[in-house]
Amino acid sequence: MVKLRARCVVVGDAAVGKSSLCQMFRSDGAVFQKNYSMNVGVELLEKSVSIPDTSDAVEFYIYDSAGREPFAEACENMWNQPSLMCVVFDITSEASFTSCSRWVDRVRSHCNGLQVPGVLVGNKSDLWSRREVDAAVAQSWAQSHGLEYHETSAKEIGQYEAPFLSLARAFLSLYQDQIQLIQSLA
């Protein structure tokens, strides 16, 4: 039984729903912010999740960052050696999807060359009638960037958790691989 600790950086364009997702995850679905309150800095949230079928858990230190400049740039100072990344776009905004590669590059530049597991999240899936980004396109883009793709609606119970669980599993698997490697050396 182990409790890992991960610094998880959450990025993406303004108003795609990063804070909504993080708040829902943190509060187990109790808090959905209807009114938009723009981030002007990093909001730090803490949340532990148990990984199903194991006795292990990951404690997330979530760095919910601002999407709008110049606030976004100021957030970067706090990302120092991220463990995980969560890149969010809004499925009703092609522009927010196009920005993702810039967000990925920005986070990677703070990773000191370490392998940092990540997810790509297409949010606002409840607004499917206004969809501008094809799920298959997002899925294959994610794959080519080593990210796992999830579609969510921060408004709906039972959706916001999947991306974080997949990050937790990926982090645990890095940990287990590392222990195996160390045991083979020592």
Place this chain on the structure above:
Amino acid sequence: MLDAALSSYGAQVVLATSSDENHPPENIIDGKTETFWISTGMFPQEFIIRFPDNMKIFTVSIQSYNIKRLRIEKGTSDDADKFETVADTEFEHTESSLQANDISVNVLNTTHLRFLILSGYDHFVSVHKVSVQS
């Protein structure tokens, strides 16, 4: 006592910022390199070794994996919560072997050494053995 297990002299690890019950901090001072303590994510990480008596220490030897920047501090005699830096170093990255480093510290008397791991070559770093030369 460079190669001896610090624990056999009554030293203890009194604090460690990570714990996996399979790889407890006591493994740092049991004298064996096969057993280790591993950090469980994020930096900085730290552990503190307490000696039963005041110690004169010239060299600290540490066997580890994936540690990048390490700072060693000594406890000051007048205040148990205050520490003073005695070494600040960056280790080379090793791939197929453990890192083995001797760090000169020149500590005249202290009962506590604090090890601050500021960064790593991986998310997780391990410490296999710490010994001291007086």
